[in-house]
Amino acid sequence: MVKMKLRNRLHKVDNIAGATVTFQDAKAATVLTATSDAHGVASLNLKPLANGAYTCEIEAPNVSADEVGPALATTAPVPDRIYRPVTLIVKIAGGIINSAVPADPLTATVAVSASLVNVDIQPVWMKSAQSSGRGKPVSMIIVHHTACDLGPAVSTFLSEKGPHYMIDTDGQIVKWVPDARAAWHAGVARWDGHADVNERSVGIEIVNKTGPYPEAQYTALLGLLDRITTAFSGIDEWNIIGHSDVGTNSDGKLGRKSGDPGAQFEWSRLEAKRLGLLESDGPPDINIYAGFFNIVASGSLHVGDNDSRHHFGGANHKDIAGHPVRELQEDLVAIGYSGRISGRRFRGENAGCGDGVPRTFLCRRTRTKSSRRAGGFSNGGDDQECGGPGAGLGRSALVGCGAGALARVVLLLLSPQPGCPVKPSLA
Numbered sequence: 089m090v091k092m093k094l095r096n097r098l099h100k101v102d103n104i105a106g107a108t109v110t111f112q113d114a115k116a117a118t119v120l121t122a123t124s125d126a127h128g129v130a131s132l133n134l135k136p137l138a139n140g141a142y143t144c145e146i147e148a149p150n151v152s153a154d155e156v157g158p159a160l161a162t163t164a165p166v167p168d169r170i171y172r173p174v175t176l177i178v179k180i181a182g183g184i185i186n187s188a189v190p191a192d193p194l195t196a197t198v199a200v201s202a203s204l205v206n207v208d209i210q211p212v213w214m215k216s217a218q219s220s221g222r223g224k225p226v227s228m229i230i231v232h233h234t235a236c237d238l239g240p241a242v243s244t245f246l247s248e249k250g251p252h253y254m255i256d257t258d259g260q261i262v263k264w265v266p267d268a269r270a271a272w273h274a275g276v277a278r279w280d281g282h283a284d285v286n287e288r289s290v291g292i293e294i295v296n297k298t299g300p301y302p303e304a305q306y307t308a309l310l311g312l313l314d315r316i317t318t319a320f321s322g323i324d325e326w327n328i329i330g331h332s333d334v335g336t337n338s339d340g341k342l343g344r345k346s347g348d349p350g351a352q353f354e355w356s357r358l359e360a361k362r363l364g365l366l367e368s369d370g371p372p373d374i375n376i377y378a379g380f381f382n383i384v385a386s387g388s389l390h391v392g393d394n395d396s397r398h399h400f401g402g403a404n405h406k407d408i409a410g411h412p413v414r415e416l417q418e419d420l421v422a423i424g425y426s427g428r429i430s431g432r433r434f435r436g437e438n439a440g441c442g443d444g445v446p447r448t449f450l451c452r453r454t455r456t457k458s459s460r461r462a463g464g465f466s467n468g469g470d471d472q473e474c475g476g477p478g479a480g481l482g483r484s485a486l487v488g489c490g491a492g493a494l495a496r497v498v499l500l501l502l503s504p505q506p507g508c509p510v511k512p513s514l515a
Contacts, residue, residue: 103128157315216250259304378410
């Protein structure tokens with residue numbers, strides 16, 4: 089008798105009970121069926137079967153072969169788990185399984201020994217511990233990274249709280265909370281004047297502890313964003329932002345999640361699809377920000393700049409009579425960021441990402457609330473990496489400092505808290 093043990097691929101203490109296991113021969117005739125018990129074990133008497141290749145179909149009590157998105161896990165009662173259906177190509181000799189290979193390696197992983205076959209099946213839905221009813225229509229999407237490996241993320245999402253969706257390193261998507269409910273993913277947050285960010289948003293966690301994001305994750309994310317924005321017409325494309333764009337401290341200052349989704353996340357992938365905070369079309373007024381960049385052609389606004397003292401770019405400029413700092417603060421707040429409009433000075437740390445706001449950013453910004461998506465940068469000019477104090481912020485540096493296009497600059501304005509979380513970046 090051969091035992092086939094069925095488990096959750098992402099949480100192996102989850103035994104899959106009540107799954108149907110069906111063997112078919114080369115003529116697609118069913119030659120054996122079994123059902124997994126409470127321990128996830130299906131007992132298989134293979135001795136009557138001739139040596140050769142068979143197809144083994146495994147279906148958990150709740151399965152879905154569809155793309156993961158808003159349509160998944162919407163029919164009541166919603167089960168705790170939904171899995172992918174699995175097809176194995178099995179070779180049998182002498183009543184023993186010699187090999188078992190998934191037809192689609194993304195659906196399961198298999199380990200074969202003499203009398204035991206472990207099949208770890210990919211889930212597409214795992215019910216998170218916490219969610220709540222929405223009081224507002226969905227109008228935004230927030231992209232996070234887990235800041236930890238898969239195991240701790242899954243444990244947190246199951247035992248504490250989770251996002252709506254998680255994208256694993258292989259591009260597999262798992263849904264945790266129905267889109268119709270609020271997931272507790274944003275924590276203390278503010279965007280566009282609203283503090284009830286969880287109620288208004290869909291949260292997506294990407295499994296990433298450090299380093300570049302795999303291509304499979306970008307492909308999965310773009311597909312998921314398309315499905316979500318199709319399902320929720322109230323989401324404006326500019327309103328696809330990062331946790332760093334909205335995560336505030338208790339006093340409302342931005343920066344609590346300044347590294348989420350972090351320096352390695354390529355927002356340009358989304359921008360190429362016209363998603364997120366995009367570059368403006370056409371040049372702005374040449375006198376934008378009180379003409380600072382006409383007067384100081386290669387200048388950058390710096391931490392500590394102050395309108396009332398006419399201190400801009402780290403130097404005194406009595407010839408600038410306007411309010412560059414206040415104008416920039418007004419722009420950032422109009423775009424949606426949480427901040428105080430004072431014109432007094434840039435405040436806080438620069439999170440190691442340089443401390444200048446250069447023309448290559450500002451000259452590409454339009455300043456009307458209707459153009460909030462227009463935060464962006466040119467590709468030329470001051471295009472250096474994140475540097476120490478005094479470094480100007482070009483496109484590549486800014487991309488490393490935050491999430492949405494303007495979060496890279498907001499860090500200079502609203503007292504970010506440098507450092508990375510040690511558990512999934514919810515709350």
